[in-house]
Amino acid sequence: MKCGEILENHLLKTDYYRIRFYAPEIAAKALPGQFVHVRIDENSIHILRRPFSIHDTAPDGSVTLVYKVVGAGTRELAAKKSGDICDLLGPLGTSYTPAPAGTIPVMVAGGYGSAAMYMLTRTMPNPAVVLIGARSSADVILDDVYQAAGCQVKIATNDGSMGHKGFVTELIDEVIAENPGRDLVIYGCGPKPMLVALGKIMKAKNLPGELSFDHLMGCGVGACFGCVVKVAADTPEGWAYARACKDGPVFDIDKCYLDE
Numbered sequence: 001m002k003c004g005e006i007l008e009n010h011l012l013k014t015d016y017y018r019i020r021f022y023a024p025e026i027a028a029k030a031l032p033g034q035f036v037h038v039r040i041d042e043n044s045i046h047i048l049r050r051p052f053s054i055h056d057t058a059p060d061g062s063v064t065l066v067y068k069v070v071g072a073g074t075r076e077l078a079a080k081k082s083g084d085i086c087d088l089l090g091p092l093g094t095s096y097t098p099a100p101a102g103t104i105p106v107m108v109a110g111g112y113g114s115a116a117m118y119m120l121t122r123t124m125p126n127p128a129v130v131l132i133g134a135r136s137s138a139d140v141i142l143d144d145v146y147q148a149a150g151c152q153v154k155i156a157t158n159d160g161s162m163g164h165k166g167f168v169t170e171l172i173d174e175v176i177a178e179n180p181g182r183d184l185v186i187y188g189c190g191p192k193p194m195l196v197a198l199g200k201i202m203k204a205k206n207l208p209g210e211l212s213f214d215h216l217m218g219c220g221v222g223a224c225f226g227c228v229v230k231v232a233a234d235t236p237e238g239w240a241y242a243r244a245c246k247d248g249p250v251f252d253i254d255k256c257y258l259d260e
């Protein structure tokens, strides 16, 4: 079997697909929160690689991604069949730090952010609480997978079609109330407005944790500076630029600069 060979690629739900590649070197090294940069088709006019979080790895050398079809690149990926080959670069970027023993890990995921945190739940000393947020039930993914892994899953949708009606960040107080006297560690991945709201709650309530900031990417390896995000820094402005692909995408809450 060749590295990058697709083992399976199938529709999960609505516009979301699960794809499994044979990539033993990436599978052996990947840490929770890291991503791969995928050259979907050598012959395509879309020459830029596309970044995807590593959803899971397995001892058989496979690497699984979960992706949403949003444009030309992901449409091309969805059309790929078992046996086709993509060029994968990775694992790239920083990873989440496992929560200390005795704490309760709380994962807060928006949309395809659910894909990024599954590996982390596998490394946790305690079962995680997973808060999944989406616009509507059509965008709630992997809730069954987290449940099967023993996590407590809570869902929020903007239109109320599944779980709590409102923002996923509104579920944090519920988790705090259900776990009196316990230390929570928060992990976030999702759209920027969700991360900013979550980060502000973490700072206000003094909750430790890490957030993953996705950004449009060029090279993916720290060379082009096409992916810079603001991070908190000891500068007159209070911030400096960091590369989401190499200094991130996962940043400690103390490093996060929460502009809108």
Ligand SMILES: Cc1cc2nc3c(=O)[nH]c(=O)nc-3n(C[C@H](O)[C@H](O)[C@H](O)COP(=O)(O)OP(=O)(O)OC[C@H]3O[C@@H](n4cnc5c(N)ncnc54)[C@H](O)[C@@H]3O)c2cc1C
Residues within 6 Å of the ligand: 035, 050, 051, 052, 053, 054, 065, 066, 067, 068, 069, 070, 071, 072, 073, 074, 075, 112, 115, 116, 213, 214, 215, 216, 217, 249
């Ligand atoms: C570190 C990282 C991890 C990611 N993990 C996943 C994942 O696990 N699953 C998944 O489905 N997607 C993930 N993405 C987003 C994914 O890379 C984009 O959706 C993809 O590149 C779009 O390619 P496209 O050619 O289909 O769409 P394009 O034609 O390039 O874009 C279509 C639309 O999507 C928007 N878009 C493109 N990239 C992003 C992005 N990074 N964030 C927000 N909007 C974007 C564009 O602005 C445009 O509106 C991740 C992105 C990063 C940076």
Ligand code: FES
Residues within 6 Å of the ligand: 216, 217, 218, 219, 220, 221, 222, 223, 224, 225, 226, 227, 228, 243, 244, 245, 246
């Ligand atoms: S994408 Fe090139 S430096 Fe981050």
